[in-house]
Amino acid sequence: MTAETQKSSSYELLRFTTAGSVDDGKSTLIGRLLVDSQGIYEDQLDAARKVQANRGGEGLDLASITDGLHAEQEQGITIDVAYRYFSTPRRKFIIADTPGHEQYTRNMVTGASTADATIILIDARIGIRPQSRRHAYLAHLLGIKHLIVAVNKMDLMGYDENVFNVIREEFGGFCRDLGIKDLCFIPVSALQGDMIAKRGDKLNWYDGQTLLTTLETLEVYKRSQDLMLRFPVQLVNRPRQPEYHDFRGYMGRIESGEVSVGDEVIVLPGCRKTKVKEIVSFDGSMQSARAKQSVTIVLEDEIDISRGDMIVGTTYQPRIEKEIDAYLCWMSEKPLQAGSKYLIKHAARTVKGVVKQLLHSVDVNTLEQNEAVESLGLNGIGRVKIRMQHPIVVDDYDSVRETGGFIVIDIDTNNTVAAGMILQ
């Protein structure tokens, strides 16, 4: 935490995730980012040094900074998604640190679901692994716009430009075929610190930005979203105090777009038109509010609105669907069976749904589609048709993540068993 942090008490928030195989040096990279941006305290560094000494090593093992649980330190691997935080004068960063081994694909999907960017690590000595392709595919499937490929352990390859270029050529082609547009490659040594927060003096042939500068300058906020108002109603606010006897406010978070007092809006799925009378907040009434703000909206007309309804603008309407076509990432040991019933939680509404059809599964290593498929197992990805008990108000996941994504809940165990992304 630098002295400059304090001067600007307001800065942007960027969420990113990291993906790499067990030995690609992902924990070391995160440790390096935290240490070089002063996102870690000395007593925490001391603890990491002690761990290293106990293992018979010397100095600081950057990776052990991010090992949280007993089992991880025993096995030397990361078990679950861990969240890390650091700030620079420009941005606050939230890292979802997700494990790379195959059985934990669900954790990568979890981390990616809220991320603006993904860093994929590739070991310069080994080059592209099947997991690298899988990570790029999952990042793309989860709608992450920015992909950063960090070619790590350049120190062990003599900082050779050719090694980097070969990987960039091959993996770049693969990513572009997937449809990933915003893609950048950075040669790094997480262990030595080259091209992470500082450029170092070994990679002078590389003329791009350091990893940290790249993270600080990615453009995250899109204008196009401003056009489509999406306000799922979480709760109806009817205070019990006598002075608010006639008050009826709709509480929720604006997931996309913006809204102002006087705007004409439509309440879905009932399709009732009305106007915004007031936007109420603890800090006083507001003239307008926009994406990501949690507010309470009061409408002109008395309409029967309850949790799960959605207030939208008069242009760019979402779809009201009883049947959806979607990709699922299956996250449970108990496989998906076509014909089974589940609970679907989408925006602020939970409804029953039956998986009518499993159209195909996707092999995440080859990206081949398999149509002769009857069930999806843990970490399986497939395209399905789901019929809902009641219609839901949806967008394509690609246009609005918040109203295009859903989770699948097992009716019996209550576990979250899948992540879903709605298609056109």
Added chain:
Amino acid sequence: MRVEIDSQAATSGNSAGQIYLAHLAQLESEAIHIMREVVAEFRNPVLLYSVGKDSSVLLRLAQKAFYPGKLPFPLMHVDTGYKFPEMIQFRDQMAEAVGARLIVRRNEVAIESAMHPNVHGVARCCGALKTTALLEGLGEHGFDAAFGGARRDEEKSRAKERIFSFRDEFGQWDPKNQRPELWQLYNGRIHEGESVRVFPLSNWSELDIWQYIKQENIPIVPLYYAESRMMVERGKHLIPVDDNTMLQDDEVAKPIMSRFRTLGCSPCTGAIRSDATTLDDIIREMTVVTRSERETRLIDHGANSMEDKKKEGYF
């Protein structure tokens, strides 16, 4: 590269022509969204109010979430008998000011038996005075969701905890078997007897907390501000001297300009040397401090003790 925005006008900014919501406004909105989801999906929530700075922020966020309504859940404080008198006084004032119902839980049997960390060990003392009192309180009132002010950046095992942290019927946490948490779609479904702990401040850092307290003018316990206090130096720690302090033979109490970075039980909460008497001072101190806040909590030391306590049902 260096962006500076006036903190007074800072709910939003403009960067490279793109409009964004500033980080504190985003964190605030996320927390409000979480609290509303809990109230929508649970029968009987409660806010675990521990009187510290994070609890102060949590309480303000709860007020904001349900405005103009009052808090739709009570506050519960687990009083170990070792809380600083300033904390108890502050707690009662805040509950009244906010108009919330306050439930105070104490493990009277353990308190009467003079349970003390220096005598019985930290693990046993915490287990009896905190975890047992908490689990009994939750059970007796039938609370199915409990808000806590824990942040993921505080401690290693917390970094892996979900925002909705599922607990079995014994109130226990299984770190290897957590529900995946996707987007901001929280799964609040539980069976009878099970519960969730909910952490709306998961993504906040200590600095975020202080910046928000300043921005929102949130009242905090005066112990956070530096003044000359009677302290004893014990190893690396500065321990406040009061009736509960067991002074060892060679220890001498002396006045030291100091403040508390976190507030817990007086025998186990260390102070730091500090001259920070205002919020601005504290924020400035935050930006140059080199040690983590949990270092002042004697309960966290020993290998992975937070992980173990959490598995038992501790927050």
